[in-house]
């Protein structure tokens with residue numbers, strides 16, 4: 549079983565999306581500094597979504613230094629709004645994305661993504677939620693009316709990251725309460741998944757790619 553899953557992983561990686569030169573540098577930085585980027589497999593899904601929705605504007609909650617944005621841009625998104633509370637990371641994003649030739653399609657917003665989103669009317673064809681796990685649901689609520697029918701909200705870290713996946717499994721599959729000492733990250737992800745699944749305007753599911761991404765497609769017109 550171990551051997552087989554190793555083989556599958558190697559097979560998938562060897563045939564997966566490859567990095568541009570600048571993306572390769574971004575990955576090297578992530579390895580050196582243990583920075584949690586979404587990685588090439590989830591990145592390829594962002595690129596695919598940008599192509600399939602013929603994306604106009606994309607909005608990101610928590611952009612880091614621009615790795616996830618580089619995939620939306622590679623998929624042809626017209627414009628992307630990056631938000632980041634860490635100024636040094638946002639400066640790195642500016643430099644990486646300019647060198648990748650994407651500079652004129654990017655808005656760089658320093659500050660809390662939940663404040664910045666209020667300054668934009670949208671529409672956003674695609675959204676990535678990848679900031680503070682306990683505030684994912686707030687991010688979804690702030691942005692849901694800015695996403696048109698057919699648009700997709702993606703949220704990272706559903707199955708890996710600073711979360712207890714055993715507790716999430718027991719919560720959803722066995723209807724057990726979360727343990728009292730569950731971290732606020734685990735509670736945040738449980739709340740997010742519960743919340744989007746209950747929203748009748750969206751169809752949601754978790755794709756077990758990378759750290760696990762929840763895809764929520766808007767299937768009803770905006771109010």
Ligand SMILES: C[S@@+](CC[C@H](N)C(=O)[O-])C[C@H]1O[C@@H](n2cnc3c(N)ncnc32)[C@H](O)[C@@H]1O
Nearest residue numbers: 585586610611612615616632633660661678679
């Ligand atoms: C997992 S990293 C983002 C990785 C990025 N999406 C990628 O895949 O390349 C999360 C980032 O969110 C930022 N962050 C945390 N809380 C935030 C907030 N309230 N508003 C904006 N950014 C935030 C952190 O500084 C960190 O850089």
